[in-house]
Amino acid sequence: MTERTIWARRLSEDPAGLLALNAPPGETGQVQPTGQASTLQVPPMAGLYIAPEETDLPVVARALETGDTSGLPPALASEVDEARRVTRFSKVRVPGAGGDALDAVQWIHGDGTPRPAIIMPSPWADMGWLAYAVQGMRFATKGYDVLAYSARGFGQSEGEVEVAGEADIQDGVEALNYFTGALGQEPTKVGFLGDSYGSGISQIVAAQDSRVDAVVAMSTWGDLATAFYENRTRHLASVAALLGAAKNARLSKRTQEIFDLVLAGADIDDILLWAEDRSPLTHIDALNARRVPILFAQAWHETLFPSNQTLEMFNRLEGPKRLLFSVGDHSGPEMSGMIGLPNRIWSAANRWFDHFLREEDNGTGNDSEVVSQIMWSRALETHPDWAAVTQDTRKLYLSSPAEGGGDGHLTEAESAGWERAFQVGTHTLAEVADTVIWTGLAEMLGRPKVYATPDIPRSDALVWSAPATSERLRLHGIPKLHLTVTSSTREATFIAYLLDAGADGNAHIITHAPFTAPAATIGGSGTVDLELQATGYDIRAGRRLMLVIDSKDAFYSDTNEAPHTLTISSPDGDASYLELPLG
Template identity: 25%
Template sequence: MSMVIEENIMVPMRDGVKLATDVYRPAQQGQWPVLVTRLPYNKDRRFPFEYPPFTKEKRIFLELNFDSARVVEAGYVIVAQDTRGRFASEGEFEPFVHEVEDGADAITWAASQPWSSGQVGMFGVSYQGLTQWEAAREQSAALRAIAPSQSPGWHVYPYQGGAFLLGVALGWATGVAMDEVQRWVGQGRATRAELEEMMQASGDLPALFRRLPLVDMPLLQGRAPYYFDWLSHPTLDEYWRTLIQEEFYEQVTVPALTIAGWYDHFQREDLEHYQSMKQRGGSALARSLQHLVIGPWSHGNFLRGFRERTYGAASFARDLLTDLHLRWFDHWLKGIENGVEQEKPVRIFVMGTNVWREEEDWPLPDTQYRPYYLHSGGHANTATGDGVLSTAQADAEPEDVYRYNPRDSVPTMGGAVNSLGMLDDVGPLDQRQIEAREDVLCYTTLPLERPVEVTGPIELVLHVSSSARDTDFTGKLVDVHPDGRAEILTDGILRARYRQSLSSPVLMEPSQVYELRIDLEATSNVFLTGHRIRLEVSSSNFPRFDRNSNTGGTIASEQEKDFVQAINRVYHSQVNPSHLVLPVIERDW
């Protein structure tokens, strides 16, 4: 089936602002269901490289989600729209502010066109996913289903465990701001010299990550004011409560196919959407027909795999994602009885064995949450230390001690970092370089005599003290291969002042022992026979997270001269039983 492409149709919103919209539709006459995506990243942005089967004529933010030609050939119209104030659209860009109303208006327009059957779905990754959740809140009768992928949902809260997600937040704000300046040059609101300065600075993100204080970012002044708002509100205060609508899930009444990645920085939000919609969705249909797919993917990376590992066809998931979307929308927009409502709602990729598996729910109903206790003779520093991880509880053991120096922080090595444009630094990378540092504690099991599957959310319970009034503690789950390769699976952090609440920080008393509970997010991995399970503990993971200055002060306003070193201790004994809680699945192999 041949395709007609109509570009830059200016679609009016309810306040008169017009948004640039492209339409991809079958050339033959007829009325077709419509798939809408809305994005701030340029609907017309092409692949910057020749990467079979993609050419420079292909639009990135269509092809990231599925094979657009296949979708049109299957009898769908695709509508792609620049969000307000971005690229060819009118208005001013305010992240997340107008997406409810503008999204609903885009749906109404798509449903009313002569080539439309009146049945509308939405799709897309990252901000494209957020625009789906937001538009669904208006409960348009034409919107039948959504398929958000790796999405923050209806808001962005750029903190984890109280630590600022520096790599994601600054990387995103810088990219968006550069696009803004480029747009302003065309409007006569900025000079070519300003654009060149912006491009040069944004081309060296590591230098921007190191810049202090964090609030001293002239590159973003007047171009990304929201970034400074984020830094000004490190606690979960009224600013965030205004943005985080408690009734959000009750407002969404349509089925959702949520697509997540084990190495995606929005994994936590995706899992929350699936679970909360099942409990609180605004209709019986929405509550009973939520589907979840979790693959071995980082953010927006469905096409290229990782530098040090691929997972076969799952790493190059274009055909898989196209099949998933067509099956989902064939049922909800075309009424085809293809078994979507009868199939198991959860599909996960299990790393280690590298297989797809269908499940009844998330977390898996047969999960056994099993504690693995930390042990050592007081020298768990580095992978060659005496740290041990086992199911036996500790007795009387000396604590482990390390010095955290924010001037020499532990560097981020893979994991769930922002992967767009930085694929070499993301995902399942070898951690041996990190584990050679004295400020990284390593606790490792003996080689496994049989496979151990870990699938689900992971929590680290640490009993700690510090010489500082505030410091961070990080945890990382690692699969150690027989050849010594130490592959990151997932990680997390807790800023100690937020140990009781993200909204009410309380500083530590030096040398007092506290229990911290650190969310290490989720994974699905089979530790194979001969492999070992390892836990890393430290106090930094930079620039994935900002550095804690250890002063107890306002971190975003502090300079390097304000940094102090912290002596941090991890206790493991009967009285202070530090342990890692693993979601173990025991089934017949």
Template identity: 35%
Template sequence: MRGRLVRVAVAALAVLGLAFAVPTGGPASALGFDAKIQMIPVDGGVSLEALVLRPWGSGPHPLVVFISPWSMDWTENTLPALTLANKGYTVVSYVTRGFKNSGGEVGVASPTDVRDTSTVLDWSLANTASDATRIGVYGLSYGAGMGILAAAKDSRIKAVTALSGWYDLPASFARDDVRSASAGKLLHDSGRAGGRLSAETDLRLRQVIDPALSDADYADLVAWAEIRSPKTYLAELNANKPAILIEQAWGETAFPPGPMLDFYNAYRGPKRVEFRPGDHATPEIPALMGLPTGVLDPVYRWLDAYVAGTDRSITTEPNLQYTPRPVARGTERYTDTASAFGTPRRYRLTENALTTSTATGPAWSKSIATDTDSAVSGGQAMVTGTLQTFLLEPSPIDVSALDRTVAAVWSAEPTWTATTRIRGAAALHLPHTPSAAKGTLIAYLLDVDHLGKARIIGYAPHAWANAAPGQPRAADFAFQPTAYDLDPGHRLSVVVDGKDTLFVDANQPGSGVTLTNTGGAHLDLPVR
């Protein structure tokens, strides 16, 4: 009880600090607002805790419903909630079922969870002076995916701001059927710490990281995740056409950027997408702490345009924007993906090098053990990307020190005269002969400086099952899209090994592969 009082007191002080700091002029200023902690009844006899901010004045006011992040409550959304209330919006910031002081169990964006959002809308319209024709939803992380799902089911929602959310949950849990240890562990451990997982939720999240998961159980996991994917309801979203703002990090280890870019391309309503360096929710954290990063500015402007109807200037701007890596690069703005991303530049893999020459080189092969990790990895979940958010890069990799018995390396000659502007999703085709019927390979793109120190540009896993040991096959690695500047004097390298702590691999003790250029080994790198 004492903890709850402290939370209420902190929120009240924040409200008092902003309620009377009303901006003069501007499109939607209010004289102030009242704040109250409210329990909102939903299905199954469950009540959800919410912070309710009611602007002074008769209304009707535009309404924004905030959906809490995974394992957290409404306090994480306090700053944007107060900012919008100060602009004249009714704000109802609720905690999803199963977490913190809300009742029920965590269902991971189940149909029941999605219905809760509509029930909160019903309650908000019945208990506040809000305009039923001007409704928006804000979500960060879990709340972002929930907001998109709710907009597919409830046509009253006119706009969604989705920060670090998901579109295709099976693609978040696994890349090329290689399950994401980082996503599964993050969701399971933090969910248990901050909430009450249902028995099914606990089972499914443990399955994501289970190295012995059967094919049948994996199929069940995918089916469970598809029900919770906005991708499944794309037709309904395209029919309702809510205005959707997407903000995503290039280095997402929970919800990778590729599916969100697919969503942007497939969605037919008003839309805008912004990509930044960082990992899951790390671009938003400094802004939520009050730092002037600009990350929340598009959120306010998007809601002003499509909910309040007070300032539509954002609708005239290019709706695809990104900030390239490594750090301290300017934002680039485009009107479509065709102009935003590059065309493939093919590098052929010789025995040890990457070359753009089209000449056919000699045959080569090299063998690596896949049961031992090399010194290369995609990084540490929620650490590497966080460093990038704060304009830092993690410790570089010494390419010359890599053990060639467990890692294969190819390097291009440095480009001295111009920056290589990598824009888009790279693809690697690599013939190989496995020693085992099933296994995993991880491919990495590296930026290597003149001292031989490398940083990760991107990574991609590949898995196989039911292969004939000793028989040749090919691996096709699909990298996530990115924007990365390879500076003059730096060289591009490709590394392939068999293990990475970010993934659940299928390699057995003593297993290995022989890599070859039989039939052609090549990298397609999108360059603008």
């Protein structure tokens, strides 16, 4: 057994580990960030996931096929034995769109009893259906007939990657057609479940195929265009991460062209048009017409599909819906469940399908419930809908530094008639994360990234701080920033970071957002109203809120031309402010 395999298995023994942050409520104690720079050693990733060879997933798959459980821990071995006793497990080739064969596995009960079925399109990963080996087995043991397949272009599936394009959606329809034939009868009800890539496919299949009765969408997107191009700013790191994770996949020529255009910053209108039909939000009328129940699970610090666009999808749905927010980054909150550990996201998925596919009265069918895991207490807060997450708002006005210089202040008293400038084009210590996925994994292990804010050059960034809080400050919802911005060039990009800072200036990130102003004349000013990404964050007493604005972050494109300057001002009659959502 390798050291990294031991890492994966010992997560359940780590009081600050993935199990501690994502187990069902009541099973673990409280976790607080260490406040120290992380020296965390994380396992190798298969694209966006823990490498399968560092987990029990391949052994589970082989054991399901052969019955040899000798390489498994006793608990998993027992689950495999039970699944083989009550279902027939087999590897199959599913004829997808255009006759392309999809690599798949199925669990079928052989007693002829009509049952609900679950279809699981794979994540954006070479391992394909293997990601669902444990959870598919568990659904089957509970009484579901289950089919999990690798999305076209990935792993052993034929075809080319179309990014939830027409062929991918038809694959989902054909997978259900095939499985119905394999069962020899219509399922009593049908659920689609997907993580990441499979989640977007699942939502759109449900919009187009009336046989789908419920959906579970983990680490998902609502508007793909916004995920690639937010506030006129391209998401470079996320697109690069997707390309890296698909290095062994077979991307269609058009898919490769689009990704290249995003990285190059060319033909933005073409990108947005391409993304439109691949966005569940485009298909929301069809979902609403049938009131399809959808469970969403999302991470607060999601770097691939930032949360606000999924939140818009959630808010516009009219059927039963539930949204689970968690600490971490893309696919992190649900990953421990994939490798067989207790996990509240997968527990919620089971309850969702049990209610809507098996008609169990288990209290999970509330119309628009939101469950937030709060950083860093790990407390779970349940709200009847998103509107109830924010109980009140408070404006903190940006002010100029006190005489003699230093940072600006965040104050409840309106402050106007000032301006502050910084030079653009330089990376500072302020950044979204060190890397996609990895920084979020460290957060889940209780070791969030530390920002040494005293070391941020004030010539390359602007900083405002509020006084230390005398009691806990609960930021629950979407913070908003109102600014007047003037660029010495035709366009301007800035990134706003909201931080939680201690007395020594060391801080953790709460949320952020990028913004690129439209082209204007040199020296032109514009008013910016910017929504930061949604958050559920409690600032402990004695710490303080900090706002940092700079011009460059490796996660984003920018239009700044060094050595020009960007000026933030607060004109008379239009003061700049930060609006805080209070829980």
